[in-house]
């Protein structure tokens with residue numbers, strides 16, 4: 001018979017401890033399936049150097065994780081970047097590290113995207129520092145796993161405010177000013193594969209990310225006439241401290257997650273940074289309204305009803321085939 005193996009659901013054997021920093025900071029998955037050898041991640045910047053010369057890029061949540069990787073790639077390709085989030089010390093450290101590596105200025109601007117007034121002040125600061133950006137990446141997010149019956153109204157509000165309202169405030173504030181200045185721009189939103197399917201245990205995030213996708217698809221249709229493109233990347237699992245410490249705090253689900261990814265490994269921050277750079281670049285100037293799933297095949301793997309048959313061995317197939325062929329009539 002075919003069985004689904006889900007070893008990590010053995011809760012009794014779990015010791016509830018946080019993952020160590022070294023596990024969290026590795027760029028690729030600790031464990032991977034043997035097929036991962038076919039799909040090695042390339043870490044170098046993909047676009048020609050200078051692709052973002054004379055371009056300004058705003059990356060929300062650019063101080064950590066995937067936003068930091070996107071900032072590093074855009075900066076390496078010549079962009080002047082502005083990173084914005086709540087923790088100014090984290091932003092400043094990242095900005096200095098990236099600037100010193102690439103030789104291109106990275107500016108740090110404090111901003112809580114939940115607060116429309118703070119967003120407006122942040123955009124004032126950006127205008128004074130660099131002028132209005134050509135590239136806007138809405139990457140900031142909040143999330144945690146939690147059974148929905150345990151969510152307080154404020155827990156719901158906190159996640160949906162950061163993800164949906166925050167993205168809307170940043171997009172609308174910049175959009176209006178860009179329109180006024182007759183300046184074109186590329187907007188990119190980072191969502192997730194479950195924005196499409198929904199997912200239990202991350203319901204505020206799933207709801208808000210679905211809203212972000214509706215917002216970006218709608219504006220792609222409406223604001224093309226102002227020179228604005230809107231696209232969406234749905235990442236699958238990529239190890240970052242921010243995500244993994246809130247979605248899999250014990251590390252118990254990692255193996256099951258990797259087992260269901262057809263390419264046999266997690267994504268890396270550098271891989272998504274290359275994709276984000278391409279989508280935000282002039283090489284993609286005909287791309288608007290696109291939703292790009294970037295997940296090593298995890299979504300289709302979760303969706304296909306018969307995909308668990310991957311665990312059937314060749315001998316078991318002989319048996320199954322013989323049984324099926326023997327069947328006559330209905």
Ligand SMILES: CC/C=C\C/C=C\CC/C=C/C=C/C(=O)SCCNC(=O)CCNC(=O)[C@H](O)C(C)(C)COP(=O)(O)OP(=O)(O)OC[C@H]1O[C@@H](n2cnc3c(N)ncnc32)[C@H](O)[C@@H]1OP(=O)(O)O
Pocket residue numbers: 141142143144145146150151152153154155156158159192193205235236237238242243244246247248253254257
């Ligand atoms: C098995 C799978 C493993 C990995 C899978 C990987 C990939 C799959 C797809 C992944 C998608 C990922 C999507 C992401 O968005 S990951 C990004 C994660 N990064 C962050 O969340 C960074 C920012 N987060 C934060 O700052 C905080 O976590 C928070 C809570 C979002 C906001 O902080 P803030 O200080 O503003 O809020 P608090 O005052 O602490 O809390 C507000 C409110 O929420 C309640 N709360 C907080 N934490 C929890 C919890 N864990 N469970 C339940 N409720 C929680 C808190 O109690 C407050 O409510 P009240 O008490 O006031 O009612």
Ligand SMILES: NC(=O)C1=CN([C@@H]2O[C@H](COP(=O)(O)OP(=O)(O)OC[C@H]3O[C@@H](n4cnc5c(N)ncnc54)[C@H](OP(=O)(O)O)[C@@H]3O)[C@@H](O)[C@H]2O)C=CC1
Pocket residue numbers: 060061062063064065066067084085086087088090111112113114138139140141142162166190191192193234235236237238239240241242243244
């Ligand atoms: N890593 C993964 O596997 C996946 C990630 N994603 C998405 O990728 C994006 C990046 O996530 P990741 O890098 O993993 O996680 P991080 O936690 O590292 O990134 C989230 C960023 O959002 C910022 N942020 C949170 N709240 C606010 C706020 N109120 N105002 C401004 N900024 C805020 C944080 O900075 P600060 O604390 O300074 O405010 C932080 O830099 C998110 O959109 C996430 O949903 C999607 C699918 C999978």
